[in-house]
Amino acid sequence: MHPRLTETRWTDPRLAAAYATRLDLLDRDTAWPALTPLLTNPEPRHGLGRPDAVLLELGSGPGHYAGHLAEHHWTATHAVDISPAIHRHGAATIRDAWIHRTLPQRDGTLPLRRCQCTAALAHLLLCHIEQPAHILALLTEARRVLRPRSPLALIEPGDLGRDFQLLRYGDPDATAEPRPGEPYPVDYTLPDASRLRTTAYRHSPGLLADLLARAGFHLDEIRPLRPPSGGASPFTLWTAHAD
Numbered sequence: 630m631h632p633r634l635t636e637t638r639w640t641d642p643r644l645a646a647a648y649a650t651r652l653d654l655l656d657r658d659t660a661w662p663a664l665t666p667l668l669t670n671p672e673p674r675h676g677l678g679r680p681d682a683v684l685l686e687l688g689s690g691p692g693h694y695a696g697h698l699a700e701h702h703w704t705a706t707h708a709v710d711i712s713p714a715i716h717r718h719g720a721a722t723i724r725d726a727w728i729h730r731t732l733p734q735r736d737g738t739l740p741l742r743r744c745q746c747t748a749a750l751a752h753l754l755l756c757h758i759e760q761p762a763h764i765l766a767l768l769t770e771a772r773r774v775l776r777p778r779s780p781l782a783l784i785e786p787g788d789l790g791r792d793f794q795l796l797r798y799g800d801p802d803a804t805a806e807p808r809p810g811e812p813y814p815v816d817y818t819l820p821d822a823s824r825l826r827t828t829a830y831r832h833s834p835g836l837l838a839d840l841l842a843r844a845g846f847h848l849d850e851i852r853p854l855r856p857p858s859g860g861a862s863p864f865t866l867w868t869a870h871a872d
């Protein structure tokens with residue numbers, strides 16, 4: 630086990646302030662173009678005041694992707710995050726009436742109705758949650774608020790032990806990949822080129838597949854995403870749909 634890793638406290642205002650500025654070009658170039666066709670309406674109507682798709686985003690962070698979807702894809706997002714401090718940063722910098730910033734309720738449920746959403750997403754969230762029971766609870770809530778057959782997309786870390794300039798997965802000195810359940814560092818690059826260290830946990834593909842099935846999802850595909858310039862894969866895209 631990594632000697633210096635403790636659970637990341639996402640509600641810490643200093644951590645939230647730093648995370649809100651992280652450089653996310655890799656997400657924009659690699660993850661977003663793969664996600665958008667899965668999550669948005671293929672036949673947009675652009676009705677005045679009415680979004681074409683209503684997304685649930687778990688672990689939305691400040692809401693950069695939600696802002697992009699509102700601006701370019703006529704999509705509203707219920708942007709769920711446990712960190713009030715991260716929501717505050719998002720609200721100050723990314724203002725859009727179609728980003729509904731949401732905190733989970735005290736019992737972990739979401740203040741959303743059944744079948745309210747047309748698609749769901751979690752981008753670099755599940756890897757930061759240690760307990761499989763917590764992942765299952767989140768996925769079960771996602772299933773509840775999704776309409777039947779709606780898509781769910783998960784972005785999880787790609788090749789561990791790699792440095793992708795803007796994202797580093799794993800300790801550069803590590804000699805082996807973490808074992809299932811073991812923590813490892815994920816470093817996000819900030820504008821001054823420093824790295825913000827956070828803790829992630831290795832979940833085996835079998836465990837995530839099992840949790841998806843138990844929450845009421847049918848797994849469609851697990852696909853490594855490569856940057857347009859090629860090379861190693863910084864992200865893995867999981868696609869599933871609500872049963």
Ligand SMILES: C[S@@+](CC[C@H](N)C(=O)[O-])C[C@H]1O[C@@H](n2cnc3c(N)ncnc32)[C@H](O)[C@@H]1O
Nearest residue numbers: 639687688689690709710711712715752753754
């Ligand atoms: C690595 S960040 C990803 C943020 C955003 N999706 C992005 O790609 O920039 C993880 C986010 O998940 C949030 N988070 C952590 N645990 C959570 C939970 N159990 N439920 C909802 N959000 C959570 C954190 O506050 C943080 O904003």
